[in-house]
Amino acid sequence: MVWSPLEWPVLRQLRSGDRYGRGPAVQSAHTRATQPRTATADRAVQSICPFCAVGCGQKVYVKDEKVVQIEGDPDSPISRGRLCPKGSASEQLVNSPGRQTQVLYRAPGASDWERLDLDTATDMIADRFVESRRRTWQDHDEHGRPLRRTMGIASLGGATLDNEENYLIKKLFTAAGAIQIENQARI
Template identity: 75%
Template sequence: MARFSFLEWPVLRQFRSSDPSGRGESVVSEQTRNTVPRTTTADKVVQSVCPYCAVGCGQRVFVKDDKVVGIEGDPDSPISRGRLCPKGSASEQLVNNPSRQTEVLYRAPKATDWQRLDLSTAIDMIADRFIEARRNHWEDFDDKGHPLRRTMGIASLGGATIDNEENYFAKKLFTAAGAIQIENQARI
């Protein structure tokens, strides 16, 4: 930290400079002059979509050394035209939060402790349970012989932390599997 100097007071800098109104260079500190935005040092800029709601605001993701260093609204986006809500502006914290869960945890029925699973094992467990629930609860026809072709053993309750394309895919997947109980905050 630099030593304090009375000559660097903004009022004195104002009288010494060509800024008599005190609205320009005289009120800018040395620290402010040397401050550089994180986004100017990024290795690359990637276009993305905000993960929070179904609006699909465009984002510019700034990456340095394979780490997200900042996220801004994308001015080229016809949806948001460079603007983001507070949640979208803070979405950089989704990937850089030290408390973010990065491993698959599983708690068996009636167990008290969580165990770590590799991703392929967890996906296989989910797929097996999905297929079994569909098979065990499939309804071809109702009591009057009307075709149903549905399952009541599968339901989907989604949030808005995935974008429109992922929501569309989830809706198509569950509908194709015969599920009719499909709800999502994004309201596809």
């Protein structure tokens, strides 16, 4: 498009009768041609924000099997379409170029990280968990009173876990005998 002085916002404002410059007179051709990412999405999926325990509703817009936008769900009885700044930015959790998508492991004393497959990493964690529990188990105190606990295992959960995940983690660690269980959202 060839630029013309007649397209200056002030002249458009005078020509269109938009006296205060709050309407179409102040929009450039580029702005008028801009479409929201939600308009080109293949579908919208209802979801829940992962950041805290409130459970705000989200609409996740997907195009070509890739998340393109996340907005508040107006049908949610909890948030009625509103999201906090963290919830509004949750699309970055999925699409951030710095997001880790593979398990990384640095052996004790090593200077470099190595990639592990998920099954190997899960087995390593489970073996260490069971061994620590076995090694630090306290069945009774010095007076013979039952303890049935371990002080060798603790849990500090993150604020991006939802209520259900935190509930299951609490049940798992309590069943394993751990008593040092905390969550970042409560600290």
